Amino acid sequence: MKYLEEYRNPEIAHRLLxxxxxxxxxPWVIMEICGGQTHAILRNGIDELLPDTVxxxxxPGCPVCVTPLELIxxxxxxxxxxxxxxxxxxxxxxxxxxxxxxxxxxxEGGDVRIVYSPLDAIRIAKENPDRQVVFFAVGxxxxxxxxxxxxxxxxxxxxxxxxxxxxxxxxxxxxTALLDSPQNRVQAYLAAGHVCTVMGWQQYESIVRDYHVxxxxxxxxxxxxxxxxxxxxxxxxxxxxxxENQYARMVTREGNLxxxxxxxxVFQICDRTWRGIGVIPRxxxxxxxxxxxxxxxPRFGLTDLVIAEPADCISGIILQGLKKPNECPQFGNRCxxxxxxxxxxxxxxxxxxxxxxxxxxxxxxxx
Amino acid sequence: MCLAxxxxxxxxxxxxxxxxxxxEFGGTLISACLAYVPEVKVGEYVIVHAGFALNVIxxxxxxxxxxxxxxxxESEGQG
Ligand code: SF4
Numbered sequence: 121m122k123y124l125e126e127y128r129n130p131e132i133a134h135r136l137l138x139x140x141x142x143x144x145x146x147p148w149v150i151m152e153i154c155g156g157q158t159h160a161i162l163r164n165g166i167d168e169l170l171p172d173t174v175x176x177x178x179x180p181g182c183p184v185c186v187t188p189l190e191l192i193x194x195x196x197x198x199x200x201x202x203x204x205x206x207x208x209x210x211x212x213x214x215x216x217x218x219x220x221x222x223x224x225x226x227x228e229g230g231d232v233r234i235v236y237s238p239l240d241a242i243r244i245a246k247e248n249p250d251r252q253v254v255f256f257a258v259g260x261x262x263x264x265x266x267x268x269x270x271x272x273x274x275x276x277x278x279x280x281x282x283x284x285x286x287x288x289x290x291x292x293x294x295x296t297a298l299l300d301s302p303q304n305r306v307q308a309y310l311a312a313g314h315v316c317t318v319m320g321w322q323q324y325e326s327i328v329r330d331y332h333v334x335x336x337x338x339x340x341x342x343x344x345x346x347x348x349x350x351x352x353x354x355x356x357x358x359x360x361x362x363x364e365n366q367y368a369r370m371v372t373r374e375g376n377l378x379x380x381x382x383x384x385x386v387f388q389i390c391d392r393t394w395r396g397i398g399v400i401p402r403x404x405x406x407x408x409x410x411x412x413x414x415x416x417x418p419r420f421g422l423t424d425l426v427i428a429e430p431a432d433c434i435s436g437i438i439l440q441g442l443k444k445p446n447e448c449p450q451f452g453n454r455c456x457x458x459x460x461x462x463x464x465x466x467x468x469x470x471x472x473x474x475x476x477x478x479x480x481x482x483x484x485x486x487x
Numbered sequence: 488m489c490l491a492x493x494x495x496x497x498x499x500x501x502x503x504x505x506x507x508x509x510x511e512f513g514g515t516l517i518s519a520c521l522a523y524v525p526e527v528k529v530g531e532y533v534i535v536h537a538g539f540a541l542n543v544i545x546x547x548x549x550x551x552x553x554x555x556x557x558x559x560x561e562s563e564g565q566g
Contacts, residue, residue: 238537266536317541366552369544369548379523
């Protein structure tokens with residue numbers, strides 16, 4: 121397929137690996153933010169092909185993983201209500217709440233529907249005028265414009281039996297929160313290509329300046345990832361810190377202005393809790409007051425819930441790049457994709473699931 | 488949620504005031520909202536995320552980056 125095969129060329133991948141080996145003189149820790157990239161890295165064995173001195177750690181870039189337990193519980197409460205049709209992306213259904221997940225609610229008779237596009241919620245609302253349709257609006261800057269369009273379109277089509285349970289999160293505040301942590305190990309970032317497709321790479325300029333950390337906007341194919349890693353290594357080795365755009369076929373400095381305008385019209389920035397990490401200031405989006413009627417939380421009288429994370433899941437530490445999934449004592453034992461303890465094992469984009477699916481069971485003492 | 492591969496726009500149409508289109512991914516056709524890429528033309532490649540095309544592939548840039556990658560690799564391979 122066009123624009124795909126080139127970036128999977130094994131010969132170029134091997135040359136890039138050789139060049140990385142050639143350039144590295146010291147140990148470096150690089151974080152890929154996006155769960156899609158984590159999966160691509162593990163699926164292609166890139167982590168194992170890299171020299172031992174280059175450690176890739178996996179970032180909080182999986183929306184399913186970082187959606188806080190409170191929101192999952194609110195989703196479960198809404199989905200259980202007899203008058204509600206709960207509409208969600210498929211990967212949210214198995215995320216464990218305190219005692220059950222959305223699949224369980226569905227199997228118990230809850231009206232839970234899986235959609236691929238948020239716009240499908242409009243069709244469902246029109247087909248079921250006597251029901252309350254609630255869309256679970258999760259995701260980063262890549263899905264926020266789509267949720268925003270859902271609201272805009274509902275206004276245009278005068279649909280009133282639709283609301284959103286909003287849990288959108290923003291990537292740059294999470295990146296700075298990790299760098300601010302006293303335990304931080306991250307020395308360079310591979311920025312998530314698709315978030316940048318929407319927001320442009322200009323949003324990282326202040327991070328590079330304030331933290332002196334190299335950021336390379338990177339795509340999802342092996343050659344993309346290896347050339348991103350090589351750019352990061354070259355910067356680290358020479359003491360530079362700048363933004364490089366390895367994914368220029370998709371990403372511009374300004375990003376997609378239509379999408380940004382739509383996000384900005386519908387949403388405003390708010391503080392948000394990240395599952396396993398805690399509250400990150402100004403890291404979320406909520407509906408603007410003029411769209412308050414579309415907010416499911418007041419519509420259904422959901423009060424603030426505070427729920428503790430399960431004690432034996434260390435996904436918060438993993439999402440901060442402090443440990444790898446196979447360093448969790450539960451990994452592959454009590455916790456597998458069939459019996460997940462935490463969201464990072466549930467989600468198809470989660471780091472624990474990536475390690476499990478691509479069989480990273482190697483004994484840590486050998487490392 | 489994340490479909491990272493480029494798809495080719497096969498046709499355009501309007502639905503309740505929104506620009507929509509059929510996008511082909513290796514033989515599979517999906518319907519996507521094209522409102523965020525209003526200049527898109529049939530035959531161009533887009534990245535679709537949760538039912539929305541978020542950008543059109545910059546063909547010139549794709550070729551330029553790739554040529555550069557090949558070149559760097561080749562010179563390094565020899566060096
Ligand atoms: S392996 Fe399971 S328990 Fe351990 S961090 Fe991952 S999701 Fe949590």
